[in-house]
Amino acid sequence: MENFEQRWINVEFLMMDRFQKKPDMEGMLFLIGINELGAFPENKNFTKEQKQDLMHIAVCTLLSQVGVFVLDGFDEEGWPHYIATGVEAPSVMKDQEQLLKECIVRYFEL
Numbered sequence: 073m074e075n076f077e078q079r080w081i082n083v084e085f086l087m088m089d090r091f092q093k094k095p096d097m098e099g100m101l102f103l104i105g106i107n108e109l110g111a112f113p114e115n116k117n118f119t120k121e122q123k124q125d126l127m128h129i130a131v132c133t134l135l136s137q138v139g140v141f142v143l144d145g146f147d148e149e150g151w152p153h154y155i156a157t158g159v160e161a162p163s164v165m166k167d168q169e170q171l172l173k174e175c176i177v178r179y180f181e182l
Contacts, residue, residue: 079177086180097169100176104130111150125151134175135161 087103088094095103105126106112118126132141132154140161141154162168 076174076177079181080173083177083180097172098127101127101130101172104133104176104179108133108152109150129154131172134172134179137175137178138171 083100084094087100102123105128108129109126129152133152135141136143136154138161139157139159142157144153144155146152162171
């Protein structure tokens with residue numbers, strides 16, 4: 073198996089190939105959130121609050137891989153809702169970002 077850095081680069085190339093630019097972490101979270109929602113608004117625009125919600129969905133989806141969150145269900149508009157399991161994520165920002173990157177790599181390798 074390739075090392076993590078190479079696997080991360082592969083995900084970045086996948087994103088660049090698909091979207092013609094390399095997304096930052098927020099961009100990747102936004103894309104994962106849209107994918108998890110499975111819907112796009114009719115006017116093709118999300119509000120600022122919806123964009124934040126999409127990134128939250130992405131973080132919860134990703135951290136569910138390591139048991140921090142679990143899917144609780146969907147609301148009437150089809151938005152997923154998660155609950156915390158009590159498992160602690162790293163509190164140091166650098167460690168949080170690394171964990172998210174590892175989960176992003178797994179997400180796109182599935």
